[in-house]
Amino acid sequence: MPGASLLALHLPHAHRTAMSAPPDRIETERLWMRPTRAADAEATHYWQVDPEVVRFLGGIQHPTVESFRAFLERVEVKYDAYAAAGLPWVALVVFEKGVERPIGTALCKPAPEGEGDGRRDSEEIEIGWHLARQAWGRGFATELGRAMRDRAFELGGVPHVNAFVDRENTASARVAERCGLRRVEPSPRFYGGADRYRMTRAEWEARGGSGSG
Numbered sequence: 001m002p003g004a005s006l007l008a009l010h011l012p013h014a015h016r017t018a019m020s021a022p023p024d025r026i027e028t029e030r031l032w033m034r035p036t037r038a039a040d041a042e043a044t045h046y047w048q049v050d051p052e053v054v055r056f057l058g059g060i061q062h063p064t065v066e067s068f069r070a071f072l073e074r075v076e077v078k079y080d081a082y083a084a085a086g087l088p089w090v091a092l093v094v095f096e097k098g099v100e101r102p103i104g105t106a107l108c109k110p111a112p113e114g115e116g117d118g119r120r121d122s123e124e125i126e127i128g129w130h131l132a133r134q135a136w137g138r139g140f141a142t143e144l145g146r147a148m149r150d151r152a153f154e155l156g157g158v159p160h161v162n163a164f165v166d167r168e169n170t171a172s173a174r175v176a177e178r179c180g181l182r183r184v185e186p187s188p189r190f191y192g193g194a195d196r197y198r199m200t201r202a203e204w205e206a207r208g209g210s211g212s213g
């Protein structure tokens with residue numbers, strides 16, 4: 001459940017090797033994605049104020065386009081800093097191919113730990129997904145989740161990938177499972193001990209690696 005608040009940028013040493021700058025565009029069968037920019041505020045605000053979409057994301061955090069734009073400006077700075085450091089972590093705006101209006105967000109990034117101003121990137125990598133309501137029920141979250149999982153293993157050089165999910169968010173738990181992540185013991189370090197789904201590199205390789213289901 002990659003969350004609403006932004007963290008001070010801290011780059012864990014464990015992930016500094018064998019990386020490349022994020023591409024401008026990632027494509028899957030039915031979707032394409034690119035880094036989120038502050039200029040996306042107007043087009044993407046509509047799902048930030050849908051109570052069903054933000055139910056497990058801390059509720060409506062950005063009631064106005066202006067406050068959302070200020071948030072996205074900080075997102076841009078943070079992810080540009082990852083790219084400048086050669087880290088592959090991304091916050092992407094997602095489009096259905098052939099459709100102009102964006103439909104969601106895809107994330108592959110360090111999981112935060114700590115509270116408030118003390119929140120920092122941890123060495124654990126999480127993947128995440130938010131879709132506008134009209135895009136639910138078509139397998140898009142699973143499609144983008146698998147792309148984020150593959151990115152973490154391919155470019156991030158990590159031993160495992162996590163998804164943190166609110167206990168009541170059964171739709172998101174199903175997405176994690178369809179991406180091949182298994183429910184493991186939660187940790188109080190992350191999102192107050194939210195349900196934790198994880199896939200190891202060995203499990204990813206056994207499943208066929210990149211492009212596998």
Ligand SMILES: CC(C)(COP(=O)(O)OP(=O)(O)OC[C@H]1O[C@@H](n2cnc3c(N)ncnc32)[C@H](O)[C@@H]1OP(=O)(O)O)[C@@H](O)C(=O)NCCC(=O)NCCS
Binds near residue numbers: 001142
């Ligand atoms: C979590 C969320 C992204 C899940 O969306 P979703 O549409 O249920 O998930 P998927 O994109 O994987 O789609 C799966 C559904 O599409 C159906 N589907 C249709 N075509 C499909 C296809 N080609 N491939 C896979 N599934 C398909 C599946 O049957 C499944 O429906 P079901 O769960 O009713 O059986 C969405 O509920 C959401 O954005 N919620 C709000 C934000 C949020 O909570 N994010 C997660 C924070 S941890």
